[in-house]
Amino acid sequence: MAKLAGKRALITGGTTGIGLATARRFVAEGCRVIITGQNEERLAAAAKEWDQQVIPVLVDVRSLANLEALAVRVKEEFGDLDILFANAGIGYFSPLEQVDEALYDNQFDINVKGVFFTVQKLAGLLKEGASVIVNASAVNEKGASTGSVYFATKAAVRSFARSLAAELAPRKIRVNALSPGLVRTSFQDKLNLPQEAVDGFANYVMQTAPLARLGQPQEIANAALFLASDESSYMTAADLVVDGGYMNV
Numbered sequence: 001m002a003k004l005a006g007k008r009a010l011i012t013g014g015t016t017g018i019g020l021a022t023a024r025r026f027v028a029e030g031c032r033v034i035i036t037g038q039n040e041e042r043l044a045a046a047a048k049e050w051d052q053q054v055i056p057v058l059v060d061v062r063s064l065a066n067l068e069a070l071a072v073r074v075k076e077e078f079g080d081l082d083i084l085f086a087n088a089g090i091g092y093f094s095p096l097e098q099v100d101e102a103l104y105d106n107q108f109d110i111n112v113k114g115v116f117f118t119v120q121k122l123a124g125l126l127k128e129g130a131s132v133i134v135n136a137s138a139v140n141e142k143g144a145s146t147g148s149v150y151f152a153t154k155a156a157v158r159s160f161a162r163s164l165a166a167e168l169a170p171r172k173i174r175v176n177a178l179s180p181g182l183v184r185t186s187f188q189d190k191l192n193l194p195q196e197a198v199d200g201f202a203n204y205v206m207q208t209a210p211l212a213r214l215g216q217p218q219e220i221a222n223a224a225l226f227l228a229s230d231e232s233s234y235m236t237a238a239d240l241v242v243d244g245g246y247m248n249v
C-alpha cells in the first residue's frame, strides 16, 4: 500500500534539489503535490515531468502577499492539506566584514521569514493530524567561518519546529525539523563562494563523516517521507538529522 495514498502536500522550493526529489517520492507514494518556486523557468521545467499529480505555483517566499495568494490557491486545488514541507531556502556565505545589509536581510527573509510565514499562512488549511516539516540543516547547532548568517537562519528554523509543535499540538498537527548534511544540489552553485572553497568543504565533510560521502537528494526525500507519513506518528518538535554522521562524530 502506498504510504501517502490519497494525501495532499505542499512543498515550497520544489523546483530542484531536495524539494524536487521529495515531490517525486511523495507522488510515487500516492500523494498529490503542489510545488512552488520563484523562478518561472525552473518551475515550468520541474512541472513538465508530471501531468495532474503535481501543480506548480510561482511563489517568492519573501512576500507575504505571495504566501497569502498561495493559501488561496491551495484551498481551491486541494481544499485542505495533509503535509506541508517548508523547504525553500538558500545559503550565502561571506566573511564577517563583507556581510552587507542586503545579504543579511535576503538570507533571513528567505530562510526564516519565508519559513515562518509559510507555516502561518497555510496553518488554517492543515487537517487534524497533518505533518509539517521545516527544512533546517545539520549545521543548525554548529558554527563555521563565513557561515555565520546562514547557520543562524537554520538555528532559527530548528527552533520554529519546537514552538510550532507546541502551538499546533491541540489540532494533532506534528511539526518536525529535517536537517540534511551536505547534499549535492544546485544549492552549492549559489553559495557566493569560490569553487575551491565549495570543493574544500565537500572534501572535509567526506573525510570526517563516517559514511565518507555527500548525501543524495533522494536520501533526504526518504526522510521527508518518514516525517510526512504516519510512520513517524510519535514524533513532534524533533530534529531528524540525515548527514552521514558528520555532525555527531
Ligand SMILES: NC(=O)c1ccc[n+]([C@@H]2O[C@H](COP(=O)([O-])OP(=O)(O)OC[C@H]3O[C@@H](n4cnc5c(N)ncnc54)[C@H](OP(=O)(O)O)[C@@H]3O)[C@@H](O)[C@H]2O)c1
Pocket (backbone or CB within 6 Å): 012, 013, 014, 015, 016, 017, 018, 019, 036, 037, 038, 039, 040, 042, 043, 059, 060, 061, 062, 087, 088, 089, 090, 091, 110, 135, 136, 137, 138, 179, 180, 181, 182, 183, 184, 185, 186, 187, 188, 190
Ligand atoms: N544541499 C545541501 O547541502 C543542504 C544542506 C542542508 C540544508 N539544506 C536546505 O535544503 C533546502 C533545499 O535546498 P537544496 O539543496 O534542494 O537547494 P536548491 O536545489 O537550490 O533548491 C532550493 C529551492 O528553494 C527555492 N527558493 C529559493 N529562494 C526562494 C524564494 N525567495 N522564494 C521561493 N522559493 C525559493 C528554489 O526555487 P527557484 O528554483 O525558483 O529558485 C529551489 O526550489 C534549503 O532550505 C537548504 O537550506 C540544503
